[in-house]
Amino acid sequence: MAPELPRILLLPTHLQADELRELEARIPTLTHNAHEAKVILGKISRPERALFELRRLKLATEPVALEGAEGDEAIGDKRGRSDAAEVPSKRPRLSGSEALRSRADEGHVATLDLLGGSGDVVLVLKLAWLLDSLEQNVVLPADDYLLYQGRKISSHSAQASNPGTPQPRKEDETTRSASAVNDSPYSKRTTRPGTSSSTASDGRLHSEPPTLHRETTSEHEVPLPPIPDFLHTTYSCQRPSLVSPPNATFIAELKAIRTLRLLRGDQVGVRAYSTSIASLAAYPHLLQRPQEIERLPGCGPKIAQLYQQWTEDGCTDETRKAKTDTELVVLKTFYDIWGVGDTTARQFFKKGWRDLDDIVEYGWDSLSRVQQIGVKYYDEFQLKIPRDETETIASVILAHARRVDPGFQMVIVGSYRRGKPSSGDVDVVLSHPDEAQTLDIIERLVSSLEKSNFITHTLSVWTKNSERGQAPLAWKGEGRRAGSGFDTLDKAMVVWQNPQDKGPHRRVDIIISPWKTAGCAILGWSGETTFQRDLRRYCKVKMGFKFDSSGVRSRADGSWVDLESSERGPAPDMETAERRVFEGLDLEWRPPAERCTG
Template sequence: MALDFPVIYLLAAHLDSDELAQLEEQIPTLTYDVNEADIILGKIFRKGRALFELRKLRLATEEVTPTELPVASQHERRSSVDSDTASDGGASVVELNSTTTKTIKVVKLAWFTDSIKAGVVLPVGAFVVYEGRKVSTPSMKPPPTPVAKTSNILKHAITDTEAPAAKRPKSSYGPGRRNDEYVHRPAKRPALIHQTTSEHEVYVQLPPIPEYLHTTYSCQRPTPIRPPNEKFIQELIKIRTARTLNGDKVGVRAYSSAIAALAAYPHTLSSAREVSNLPGCGSKIALLFQEFKDTGELKEANDEELDPKLAVMRLFYEIWGVAETTAREFYNKGWRDLDDVVEYGWGSLTRVQQIGLKFYDEFQLRIPRAEVESIANTILEHANRVRKGFQMVIVGGYRRGKLESGDVDVVLSHPDEAATNGFIEDIVVSLERDKFITHTLTISTKNSERGQMPVAWKGNQKKAGTGFDTLDKALVVWQDPKWSSGEVKKNLNPHRRVDIIISPWKTAGCAVLGWTSGTTFQRDLRRYCKKERGLKFDSSGIRSRSDGSWVDLESGADGQPAPDMLTAERRVFAGLGLEWRPPEERCTN
């Protein structure tokens, strides 16, 4: 029998991706809107950290003690959460009560895990880290975005938009994914989806949900590059990008799951009810669709697009080598355009970030398919100059069918394992000699250093690393050295970002699969391997989670290796019990 937990908001602090995903699956009453939660659950031990997380959630509080609260209010609070919590495992809980005291409780994670073990919702009292009363704060107007300075170094301007800061709208209660096994009556009633008589008739006649959409794993679904509901999905992607820049990992995962389900749905959506039936799409996404259907856009997406702070962070986020955390750091230092970064922070940047700034405008240009093929063919030609017999697959967005790409990713392999050992340095030297590579940003030889074996499985240790970081590879800047001379004295061909990945033949199928598939497809493939097969997958190979041994899915029944890299990739699908999905059906955003 399912436990009757209160509505819970889960903090991402101190949780790695696997822990976060596991907890999301375990919590039957999970919400992704803090304003709907009775409990905010996170991995926190100290009051100071609890206050920090509350500030991040824009919840202003003043500390209270139990003696400050009315007796009746204390009784209501105890009953609303089945009393208070107990244990010591390290997570925080915030309780938003409907009583006049408006208290917020921060509790350790062990309250939830111990409740699961005990088979009953335990009292929270022993687990409280912090309790405060909500207080109102004056609305904060963000500082205006300065007009970008004109610079000889960078010619880039940011539009100065005097729009108010985006507000995160309150959504109705609903878990990030469907879980019909649980029935819960939230303390706060959810908003109802408006439905007319005609819409009810449409609902009765809705097309059946395809069998493949009854799974939460996007690696088991066909996801085309141009889905029927692409315009609505693009609006959701804008909101997800804002969540990314604001460091809301839980929100990013929730929107990614919803977007993946919507992208795999083969019919044009007609009603909010239809949306709510899809995995990962609760009432929140359903209400957003209703707004989109009525207006053709989403106010939240528009507000966040116009938010001056987010506009600056998006600019920084587009610099090669700058992740969302660094983009926020740049903004918090007072920098508002690229020239600020150059003038005040150049010496503190990594070499990758410096190159990303130097060629910022060129890296924003998309690469046509014909040019991707030309670059890839040049790389293969040089590989076979060094050692005959190399094979290559162009991966990334190109292989999924995109007409234009942001960069070029290629995977090289050779049937002779000795040929790929340390080969990344040889291919880079050859391309540099012929002036195709202008800058070499990163060369990794980790795979060769460990004897070209898959990354060792490190159990449940955090930050164990992934195969995407541990294959031999080079991140380089590419420029075609040939141009029509005539009066032109300077090479005007744009600089391009190119990743060259080297895989040993025995795991080339994993490398091609990992580097081809969309982000959510990759995430769900790893989750599927863990939950359904007891395996650890990354692009360097597959290992057993029970004993850490390498699992060879790419050799044939006779023990012979695959004849080519694409056959190896198909064998990985089959060995994992997955239906083959061509690259054009792995287009999860």
């Protein structure tokens, strides 16, 4: 007989479909309503992930202290949630994950009441709690499995205690900006940029009052526009996301905030904002008031509050403050160097470097060749490439490929194919119905373009696909080392300059695909990041497939799945092959201009 379990919601995160169904069948008290659940279980291991899952469920909570530790403060959110009132304490305030670890270190272990206690308290536990309880046929104490404990609150209360709400700080912005340059790069901040607090004479922090939506009586008389059916799915690859959505200017503001989160290393925040941006990109109506936003998947009171700030001031508090935060300004400069990611940008800052001259003077020899080229052509790489120039570059590449064989076909992918007026770089995919022609073509093509002085620098060349005879690569399962997920197509990443007019240097990527996977290649290189992320997630959850630009594999046995030939034979062109991939994945065809998820 199964033990008496509390009301449980099971998260599908990191669970295969069969595994999820099996586990749900073993939970007699299962619910799919987060507001009913006493316990939320997931195959997760970090408090930050627990908080992210609660936000995704749109379950607003406030952290509560563990019973039996009354002298301690309430557990906060690592991302800067401020309580309504600060409780004096002999030790510094800890974030959610730090507080949990601190209590474990100090021996503060309290037995949590899973079957009784307050009905408005919810626990997020590791999935192992359920498995161990079922195995031992007893409801085990939750202390060793606890990731987060919170009290459910209404959406209005959640808005008042929103985790990342950027609010004015009681300090001089100019002084703050100047100190960031002069302080040691290793010094720690007492207040994270973008959080809200002021310091009283007794040294304690006090939260600013929450911002409430401003409403008029007439607003309630105007019905909200209906949410389209396609916005009820969490997969952005199933939604039309236009290149110029009605709310493009507000989306641009959210993108700026997402970049700030990326520069700070907040990967959970980056993913959360990406989900919200993708929903807004697919919303076909011009926003009229904040309440519209809270209805959309991946959005909620936080995004609604940012919209309120943006409509009143033309920007949000977070982006306004970032303009005078010297650390963020410097990090953005470093991040914009080709070959430098957010982690490397922070490393540069910690070394005391504050501009490109510092990099050249103090760190040039430590840079990779790609980073050196990125610094050398920094200003030129920031210039956008107009569509006509993209077409000119692509036509030269195709002409050189057709010197080898006239049957080569090409599709310009990336932002150009999505209909953007300009691009940051040029991406092209080449293929040929005769696969013998694509074998080893990349090195010959690059050599030809170098000799014609179009390519000034070759950053990297991949030939793995040709080295294995262009045979589809079987998927090796979930246990692969990190970083091995990039597609295995032959490709070259180069720096380009027109030898006739000596215009600005441009970044160009040349991708070669065998004909049998050309549809996957142009699909994988045409959608924006969230579209691609959700396409891979859809293939995994709904189809049991592993998708990337070099093909589709079965997750059951790792074998290649041919979606492009079938009984109709090979596709006559690359775009027809792409349509067949959509059909094989049971997805409605979305033209590239509807894959602009932001």
